[in-house]
Amino acid sequence: MQIEALKILFAQSGLKFTNQRYVVYKAMVAARDHPSAETVWRRVREEAPAISLDTVYRTLAALEARGLVTRVPAGGDEARFDGDVTAHHHVVCLRCGAISDFTMTGATLTDLPPTVAAWGRVRDAQVLVRGICHKCLGPNDNTQPN
Missing domain, CATH: 3.30.1490.190 (Ferric-uptake regulator, C-terminal dimerisarion domain)
Structure with missing residues (x-):
């Protein structure tokens, strides 16, 4: 997804566009394995080395609240997410x-x-x-x- 299109999507969803949100959303859209927040964090650290695990959790929660990712009720202790909505x-x-x-x-x-x-x-x-x-x-x- 082009950055300009993503900026529009975020704005329509009531989200400010930030680099952290961009890399997390991009990782989620590319993922096919329904990753946990920790897995997403490990994947995005190469592109955003300063991103914290807490930021990834908060970003996923914000994306989920706006219907841009979904939480998969897989059971267990770890929340899993899907970028395919x-x-x-x-x-x-x-x-x-x-x-x-x-x-x-x-x-x-x-x-x-x-x-x-x-x-x-x-x-x-x-x-x-x-x-x-x-x-x-x-x-x-x-x-x-x-």
């Missing part, structure tokens, strides 16, 4: 923590029951599937996920 869902491995995207019909905002619409204004929705991925399953692994 198009409508999609997630599958999470309970052993290694890997997160993958998927889409499916019948699971969009227009498919929600009327009780959800009556609840208030919905910004987004996602299906979260949790289990154990093939990489973590052994050939004879019959254990149940936690």
